[in-house]
Amino acid sequence: MQIIDASEDPAALSFAHQAAAIVHRDAGRSEESVRHGFAALRLARGVSPLRQADVMATLGVVLAYAGRTSDGLRQLDAAKGLTQAPDLPRLLLRRAHVLALVGREREARDDLAQAIIGSRALGDRLWEARALNNRVVVSIALGLVDDADEDARLAEQLFDSLGQEFEATEVLHNRAAIAMLRGDLPRALELFDRAADRYAALDRSNPGLDLDRVEALLTAGLYDEAETVAREGLSRLDLAPVKRAELMLAQARAALATGKATLAGERASEAARLFTDQLRDAWVDRARLLELRAGFVSGHPETAPWQLTGGEAAPSEPEPPRDVELLADARALITSMRHTALTELPIALVLHGRVAQHLGRDEEASASLSEAAALRRAGPPLTRAAGWLAAALLADRAGDRRSLYAACRHGLDAVDEHRAILGDLELRALASGHGIEFAQLALASAVRSGRARDLWWWAERWRASALNAAYTRPDDPVLRIEVAALRDVTRRIDSLAEDDPTGSTLHTERTRLEASIRRAHRRLRAEGTEGFGRPAGLDIGRVVDELGDGVLVTLINDRGSLHLVLVCQRRVRHLEIGSVAAAAQEADFARFALRRAASGRLVNLASTAARLESALLGGHATTLRRLIGDPDRPVIVVPPAGLLTAPWGLLPLFAESPLSVSPSVTQWLKARRSGRDRRSEHVSLITGPGLSTRESEVTNLSPIHHGALVLPAERATVSAALEILDGAALAHIAAHGTFRAEAPLFSSLQLADGPLTVHDLEELRRPPRSIILSACDSGGAAPIGPHEALGLVSALLGMGTSDVLASVVPVNDHATLGVMAQVHAVAGRGGTLSEGWLAARKGAMGDDLHAATAASFTSWGA
Missing domain, CATH: 3.30.420 (Nucleotidyltransferase; domain 5)
Structure with a gap:
């Protein structure tokens, strides 16, 4: 700005205004960017054709970012005629960038190929790297994963050798998008987190990262978090119009996934208008597809489209004219999507088929579903699943139960393939949402058939399947430190007075630590995934x-x-x-x-x-x-x-x-096998702080189990508890529990130095064969859809514990003493927890308080 204010040299001023245009463009200040761009062009015309061509190329990108893509492309095309051979690679890169924005990826790829060759011939390593990285983005859009991966590797090497940290971070960001395209969600989440940290360290933002993280979070089933990321991105005042439109569409997708169909429709419609103004036809189609899906869900909440689990309340009998309008719009959209070659075509075809079916247009419905079904054997797992859903809907319409079952099996296999590499229990449970509709179609058919065995088989095929994979235990020293820090912060929060001014800071730190621990778990890859991708089903x-x-x-x-x-x-x-x-x-x-x-x-x-x-x-x-x-x-x-x-x-x-x-029959079988395979001997008895009965519970139980390892309340730290829990035949923890429905894997048991959570229990090499959690609310479970539930108990079963006795409501501490005495009397003679629980229920008959206390427990597992 000093040059602009002080200089009278046209060349210097044109450079200064050009630089200002770029800075304002990257900051999302479109009006200032365009103003400086045209000022630079006016000045450049009086300098030289070469200066004019360079400014026109910059102005083309500036106009595109401001939403004036047609004007931008005209500037770039005009600049090409003024550009000499040595400067042509840079111009071609800029034009390719704008072509990619408007969805003309193949033309962009051709320009980038010339830009790479030209830059390499000139020895211009920086612009070669930039062209390679831009081709990564274009290849991702075209689904050319291997090509994108190779270009990213070369671009990263060049940027690193040149010390270009920001642009190297952009490559890292694109590598995360490549991992997403491969279906490697844990890797994608890890790379997105690393890219976000590096952008922050450089004090730079990138709206594209918000967009890609929303995509990853939606794929992971983290819909609320995805909507939050999109909403926060849209709140930026410096957001460029092209990125505002894309983030608006991302928010619409997240809103639709959480059942907010009206909001999704509004955001998608607004995004479509912005994309239309920007001449971005492919993006218009994406927005229109989402708008139509939202409209269909609003009218038919009982039959939500692909990847939806529900919708807002709406009339069960929508007005026929609305469906007729939807059908015409879906028909036009499919025609346009064939032209723009979008990978979302199978989803649009399924939507069109469903609308046609509701209107009784059977031939039209069959044609669309058949076309979608033909795409079921290619592409990433969730795209193939969309095709299998179309095949299942076709079979359902035809009353062909055999073909319906086959399509549903293949569809669930595809979802399992997506889920197979996820090491995080929460992500696996959330990923089950992608298979809900297959399970529903198969179950409904089994009910109609009246075949009890079919109904049983299909109920089990998708029930609690997140627990059936091998449990993945993280081995991350940083994660251990954060889990310990979270325990300390939670302990300090619990000891605060209500008016303590440090409370706000501690709560903020707890939120940060929990988010960091969650991110670390999301990056876990499943162990022993061979064979998990395609489970055989119930034997x-x-x-x-x-x-x-x-x-x-x-x-x-x-x-x-x-x-x-x-x-x-x-x-x-x-x-x-x-x-x-x-x-x-x-x-x-x-x-x-x-x-x-x-x-x-x-x-x-x-x-x-x-x-x-x-x-x-x-x-x-x-x-x-x-x-x-x-x-x-x-x-x-x-x-x-x-x-x-x-x-x-x-x-x-x-x-x-x-x-x-048991959460599932498969889990019951797994628990029985685990109980038989384990050769454990020692018994662990642990007391937490704050019980009204103090040490009485464990004191009463100690004589039953001679040689038991006992931890009194004052010595029952998390590390000490884990030491004696590891490998125990039977463990008993008398400690107050906290169940957190919004974050079930942070549910905890209160010990001397703070809460014992699932993340602490993951340190166990051999979890107890049997475990009793005798205090409040330790048996809570948060349903995640109709087929999964998470909490302390489900996590323990997933880790390999055979059976767990825990309460589903807060219990009376004194009455619990008698219940536990009955349970342990049986367990001490070699009986199971379910047999001990039965003895406690029988022994409590005639005493309402003790009967209620016994009934408040449940024996889970084998």
Whole structure:
């Protein structure tokens, strides 16, 4: 600016205004950028044709970033006629950048190939690297993964050798996008985090990083976080119009994924208008597709399009004219997308097919779904899954159950392939959302067929599958330090007075540490993924053999209706129960009643138990009692995720039965195998601080287990607890628990030096074979969709613990003493936790407080 204010030299002024245009462009100040660009051009005309050509090239990019892409391309084309051969590579790079912005990637790639050759011939290593990095972006857009990877490697080497830290960071950012294209989500998340840290260290921002992180977060199922990133990006005042449009579309995608269809439609429509003004046809198509999907979900929330799990409340019978309009718009969009060659075409075809189906246009629906289905064998896993969904919908329309099942199996295999490399338990659970619609289609068909074995098989194919992979334990010293720091910060927060001014700082630090720990886990790659990508499904014969004289009760959620599959005496039967919502409501009421009982309130447990049994078993208790026969048979209950923490021990039907609850049959089999394979001997007894019964619980249990390793409250630090938990045959932790539904893997048990979380338990080389968590709320689980739930218990089972006894509501500390004495009396004789829990329930009969306390626990696992 000093030159602009003081100089009268046209050449110097043209350079100064050109530089100012670039600076303002990169800062998102479009009006100032354009003003300086035209000022530079006016001055350059009086200097030389070469100076004019260079400024016109810069102005072309400036105009494109301001949304005036047509004007920008005209400037660049005009500049080419004035540019001499040595300067042509730089001009071609700039024009390629603008061509890529408007979706003309193949033309951009041709320009970049010439720019790379020309720069290399001139020995211009900096502009060669820039051209290579730009070709990385274009190759990513065209799906040319290997080409993009090779160019990124070369560009990074050149930028590093030249000391160009910012541009080397841009290459790192593009490498993350390449990992996304390969379907390597953990690697992508790691590289995005590294790029974000390097941009911050350089005090530079990059809106493109926000866009790509939103894409990664959406793929990971982290929809709320994706929407937050997009919203924060849009709040920047210096955002260039081209990036504002892209971020607006990203926010629309995130909003649609979280069920905010109206907001998604509004944002997508606004983005489409901006893209139209910018002459970016491919991006217009992307925005229009999202707008149409949002419109369809608003009118048909029960049949959300691909990768959606729900929608906003809307009339179940939308006005036919709206669907007719949607059909015409979808038809026009598909025609345009064929021209722009977008990879989202299968999703548009599925949408068009569904709209046509709702309008009774069967031939048109079949044609679109068939075209989408033809694309099911190519591309990354989630793109292939979209094609398999089309094939499943076609088979469903035709009533071809065999083909429907085959398409659903292949679709779930594709989603499993996407999920197979994820080492983080939370990400695996979230990724299950991509397969929900396949599971729903197959379950609905199995219900219609009346075949109990088919229904059972499909219920298990996608249930709690996040827990079925080998558990990945991080080996990261920095992560250990952060987990310890989080424990210290949480302990300090818990000890603060309400008006302590340091509270705000500590809460901010806790949030930062939790976010950092989550990011570290998201970068984990699964161990032993060979074979996990394509699970064989439920081996019914093996389960029946393993069950022996036992009884298996599987409850299944079919689009809000509850079904029961009973496996007993080698026979499989199906019973219709009723409403899932009614069952969940009664489970909530029962937990509330148990909380009241724990605080000494008068509660009618018999009435509560009868109502809960009716809701969960649909009035079939008498039939089930007759079918089961011997009431002493061991029973395994496998409920849907939303009913996992119902107080199953209250049900009169199971009053005489050793009862276990499991997230899935596969998990039950895994837990039984784990229990048989483990050769553990020692018993660990641990007391946490703040119990009203102090050390009484463990003191009473010690005589039952001679030689047990005991940690009193004052010595029960996390490190000491982990030391004696490792390899234990039986562990008992008497400590207050905190369940966090919004962050279930940060649920914790309170020990002397702070909370023991799942992230601490990951340090165990051999988790306890059996574990009892005897205090408040330790058995909580947060449902993630209809098929997954996470919490302390599910994490322990995933790590390899065979069985866990924990409470689903806060319990009375004094009454718990008697319950635990009964459980350990059985366990001390070599019995299982489910047998000990049965003894406790029987021993509490006639005493409402003790009966409520016993029923507040659940035995999970084998």
